[in-house]
Amino acid sequence: MPFPSVLFADPAQRDAVAAQREPACYTDLNLDQIVSSLTAGRRSYQLEPFFYARLTDADAIAYRHEVFRDLEDQALSEGVARFAAGMREMRRRRDQAAKPRHPHQRDSLLVDTAETYCTAVRTLADVLDRADVASRALRSLRAFLAGYVRSEPFDELTEGVRRVRESLASVHYCMTVGAGKVTVTRYAGEADYGAEVLAAFEKFKQEEATSSRVSAPDFLDMNHIEEAVLDRVAMLFPDVFRTLEDFCTRHHDPLDPTVAAFDREVQFYLAYLELADRLRAAGLPLCFPEVSTTSKAVAGRDVFDLALAVKLVDDGTPVVTNDFELRGPERVLVVSGPNQGGKTTFARTVGQLHQLAALGCPVPGGEARLFLCDEVFTHFERGENLADLSGKLKDDLVRVRAILERATPAGLVIMNEVFTSTTLDDALLLGTRVLRKIIERDLLCVCVTFVDELSRLGPATVSMTSTVVPGDPAVRTYRIVRRPADGLSHALAIAEKYRLTYERLTDRITVRTAGRTTS
Amino acid sequence: MKARLLYADRDLDWDAPPVPEAADLTRDLALDTLFDAMADGDDFLRDTARQVVLTSLTEPDAIVYRQRILGDFLRRPGLLTEMYRLVVETIDAEHRIWPTFLRSPTSIMHRAVQAMELYAGRLRELRRIADRYADDVRSPGLVRFLGMLRAELDDACFDVMDEHLRRLRFRNGVMVGARLGQGCKGTGYVLRRPGPRPSWRERLAGQGPPSYTYRLPDRDEAGARALAELRDRGVALAADALARSADHILGFLRMLDRELGFYLACLNLHRKLTAKGEPLCVPTPLPTGRPTLVCHGLYDTCLSLRREERVVGNDVDAEDTALLVVTGANEGGKTTFLRSVGLAQLMTQAGMFVSADSFTAGVRTRLFTHFRREEDEEMESGKLDEELARMSAIADEVTPGALVLFNESFAATNEREGSELGRQITGALLDCGVKVVLVTHLYGLAHGLYAGPPEGKAVFLRAERRADGTRTHRLVPGEPLPTSFGADLYRNVFGEPARTAAGPAPDPPAESPRDAPAPAASDLCPSPDVESSGVRDVTK
Structure with missing residues (x-):
């Protein structure tokens, strides 16, 4: 039974993706950071193109959502991860066997290769059998594997591995090293002398003494003395090594191409889920967005900047989530308020949500309804041009024009602090002009600006402002809410800040004491 | 073989990080003075004393175990000094064996054999000391320790050592499985111990087990190195063992x-204090459930160590008392008293003697100090x-069962806020079963605790101040008194009274505190009917 691809309902799309380059918006949206953390430790799979290529129809997205949902079953995703680890180990052994080696050694490494491959495939088949899979991709893979592991060649391979292993494990020998010679014999029950020495002085032992001071070098290469010993071991156990040779002449390349392709492509999901798990562990939700190719009534609840969240979670810092919604004629989120960091993050968040949704991935937030745009355009301040202000304003305008020329009505534009290099009047004028153009084109847009008036351009604009987080003053990000700016600040009772009021202190002591006695 | 001189059933973990409160305890109780006296110039003893003192025992039985060992050593200092000298000399001699910078198994083996030969001699000597003093000790700890040395370090033990040192020369090659x-x-x-070698007759008849030998060609230097490596693999296992x-x-x-x-350090301290005629006693530890503090002549060990003359001691009778509040004039010995309580508690829970004529205290699970930091005063805002x-x-x-010593805490803000903070914090601690000793000049706090103390018994002490204004540095039972410092200062500066008929008063009048409590404190002490005794026992 043929199996297409775990990433593409139509396998022809796979070939188009290979040459995909990083989209221009990735740097501004910090999606480049997300891609590096997703692909870290997975270099050999070359996953980057999969994280660059946008899907263009709802069904292609649904195809991936189905797989993501299936892999939420922890037993299944752990099983697939075990399969992947097995395949990596298999490749490592295969590479080792490929180096020039003593024939017995090369043969034994080929057995290792075959063994890890069989175990990995069986693991995957078993896990899929036991799991309740609903996705088209994994159902089709399950059917393929069920046939494969029951096939005669696969069965013969497994049985061969088992036989060779067993006989190699039975070999136990002794080397007696004298002056200029080494004598090899079968092991005949000689006592463990190191243990005898240790036992004699055991009673002085205080705690685990400094561990072994003598570390022997350990790598696979053999010197000619070891090879001479191995030759003599083979003479002492001739049957064992005949079995080994026979196996290797019969099975030299056991790897199936379909299994190999799945091994690479499923990493797309595993990488993403690994990231999602780290965030979920910190109480940050990811959700499957509802993706529309027609409706621009987008909304998000408890959404957050994925790249920032990854950093904050690593530092143990809490992450503030935000909500947004565009209704009816609304197209442009105008974010204003004091310049304290939360606004840019919010703008990035909206961009990330739309790009990640187009990859068929779950998005950072509790709930999201998104538009399947054809491209995300970003216009962020370029720090390196700060020296030349008039040049900068011109550069800003050039870049904005380029975006407006390229964008179709299905585009999303993220503008962050544009026109800051001029007077307020200018900024108001230019900003109004640009936003009017965006509104005329019916583009979706997030615009971060210090010019309040831009939030009142008409029914298409929605005003969002940053606020101070009440409660824990350790939280440095701000919540962005749909309303005009106000200057509310919250003075915190100093004892409350240190959790030293009567109630808080009593709680701290009793909770910890209870925790100790139960653990 | 375990010494077990500090615990009956375990070792102290010398590598454990200090408890988080160690730095504050050291600073607030001036423990460096104590450790210096115990060390008598020896850094190792100082470190040892520090670790033991800062790792409190929490069971009365464990404390008595150490107290009795210390008692034996005080009676028979020769046993301690002879053993200690032998141990120090042996460790020193071990250090002087040529160190191996080479990690080769052969050199490690060589060094290990030398060390073993040294130990064989010194352990025989240790056994002889144990033989000599065996009948002189009474404490369970030392009776067991000396008995163990005599049983384990018997002649058979030394024979086995000699046998191994002989066999490890590997005359018949090294066998590795x-x-x-x-x-x-x-x-x-x-590493395998070869069985009996086949006789020449068996070998001639080909009856021995099959064996194949590889002989190194002449001048194969790489091969010789490889063979030596293989041999080293075998020797390594023995060398390692x-x-x-x-x-x-x-x-x-x-x-x-x-x-x-540790015991030597205790003897050092004992010598210094008794030399200047200071009294020392064996404290009586009570279980944690009883937050008792009853003592006579309790003085600050570290203060005494820093002075030529003897220092003033205090008597406290606070049986089953979870809250001890000390108020009164500055320079009145309050901080010294607080330190003496903390030191006595630490020394008791280290199994040591205590600086007092007598001392009985409930064992606490942990000890914390929260002292006002004078040197931080410049940075008022923070x-x-x-x-x-x-x-x-x-x-x-x-945790419940702990003891917290507060010295002028929460004074970095105004009296009203400081008192409220202190009230909430001490209240929470007491309600959670934490014992509190509080030195404070916050009248609102002290008086509030006096007028409406948290559940349980509280004892109030006051720094004694004679009518002529001199301080005796003694504490006597007594209710907290308001100061007139603020009102005086105001008057001095403004030349007018701090209180007017209409305006709010920052301080209560000095003359009649009971009749007119300050507004700042009034909401903290809802029942102004105070007694003159310093002891309140309220069971709600």
Whole structure:
């Protein structure tokens, strides 16, 4: 039974993706950071193109959502991860066997290769059998594997591995090293002398003494003395090594191409889920967005900047989530308020949500309804041009024009602090002009600006402002809410800040004491 | 073989990080003075004393175990000094064996054999000391320890050592057992003791087990190195075993060095204090459930160590009392008293003697100090933050059964706020079963606790101040009195009274505190019917 691809309902799309380059918006949206953390430790799979290529129809997205949902079953995703680890180990052994080696050694490494491959495939088949899979991709893979592991060649391979292993494990020998010679014999029950020495002085032992001071070098290469010993071991156990040779002449390349392709492509999901798990562990939700190719009534609840969240979670810092919604004629989120960091993050968040949704991935937030745009355009301040202000304003305008020329009505534009290099009047004028153009084109847009008036351009604009987080003053990000700016600040009772009021202190002591006695 | 001189059933973990409160305890109770006196110039003893004192015992039985060992050593200092000298000399001699910078098994083996030969001689000597003093000791700890030395270090033990040192010369080659690992490389190397060699008759008849020998060609230098490596793999296992055994013995000696060192440090301190005629007593530890403090002539060990003359002691009778509040004039000996309480508690829970005529105290699970930091006064703005951050650090650690000593805490803000903070914090601690000794000049706090103390018994002490204004540095039972400092100052500066008929008063009038409590304190002390005694027992 043929199996297409775990990433593409139509396998022809796979070939188009290979040459995909990083989209221009990735740097501004910090999606480049997300891609590096997703692909870290997975270099050999070359996953980057999969994280660059946008899907263009709802069904292609649904195809991936189905797989993501299936892999939420922890037993299944752990099983697939075990399969992947097995395949990596298999490749490592295969590479080792490929180096020039003593024939017995090369043969034994080929057995290792075959063994890890069989175990990995069986693991995957078993896990899929036991799991309740609903996705088209994994159902089709399950059917393929069920046939494969029951096939005669696969069965013969497994049985061969088992036989060779067993006989190699039975070999136990002794080397007696004298002056200029080494004598090899079968092991005949000689006592463990190191243990005898240790036992004699055991009673002085205080705690685990400094561990072994003598570390022997350990790598696979053999010197000619070891090879001479191995030759003599083979003479002492001739049957064992005949079995080994026979196996290797019969099975030299056991790897199936379909299994190999799945091994690479499923990493797309595993990488993403690994990231999602780290965030979920910190109480940050990811959700499957509802993706529309027609409706621009987008909304998000408890959404957050994925790249920032990854950093904050690593530092143990809490992450503030935000909500947004565009209704009816609304197209442009105008974010204003004091310049304290939360606004840019919010703008990035909206961009990330739309790009990640187009990859068929779950998005950072509790709930999201998104538009399947054809491209995300970003216009962020370029720090390196700060020296030349008039040049900068011109550069800003050039870049904005380029975006407006390229964008179709299905585009999303993220503008962050544009026109800051001029007077307020200018900024108001230019900003109004640009936003009017965006509104005329019916583009979706997030615009971060210090010019309040831009939030009142008409029914298409929605005003969002940053606020101070009440409660824990350790939280440095701000919540962005749909309303005009106000200057509310919250003075915190100093004892409350240190959790030293009567109630808080009593709680701290009793909770910890209870925790100790139960653990 | 365990020395077990500090605990009946375990070793002290010398590598454990100090408890988080150690730095504050050291600073607030001036423990460096104590450690210096115990060390008598020896850094090792200082470190030993520091670690033991800062790792409190929490069971009365464990305390008595150490007290009795210390008692034996005070009666028979010769036993302690002879053993300690032997242990120190042996460790020293071990250090002087030529160290191996080479990690080769052969050089490690050589060094291990030398160390073993040294130990064989010194352990025989240790056994002889044990023989000599066996009948002189009474404490369970030392009776067991000397008995163990005599039983374990018997002649058979020394015979076995000699036998191994002989066999480890490997006259008949090194035999190594192995299995086939990954890539058919040998693995699971085990040094094997060869069985009896086949006789020449068996070998001629070909009856021995099959064997194949590889002989190194002449001038194969790489091969010779490889063969030496293979041999070293075998020797390595024995060298490792022997080196580990030597480590075990060294570990035993090091542990002994530490444990004896603590008692030697105690003897050093004992000598210094008795030399100037200060009284010392064996304290009586009570279980944690009883927050008792009853003492006579309790003085600050560290203050006495810093002075030529003897220092003033205090009497406290606070049986089953969870809250002890000390108020009164500055320079009145309040801080000294608080330190003497903390030191006595630490020394009791280290199994040591205590600076007092008599001392009985409930054992506490942990000891914390929260002292006002004088040197931080310049940074006024951050000071309350700093104090509360330290308090929060204590809150992270404190458990029921602990003891917290407060010295002028929460004074970095105004009296009203400071008192309220103090009230909430001490209230929470007491309600959670934490014992509190509070030195404060916050009248609102002290008076509030006096007028409406938290559940349980509270004792109030006051720094004695004679009518002529001189201080005796003694504490006497007594209710908290308001100061007239603020009102006086106001009057001095403004030349007018601080209180007017209409305006709010920052301080209560000095003359009649009971009749007219200050507005600032009034909401903290709802029942103004105070008694003259310093002891309140309220069971709600």
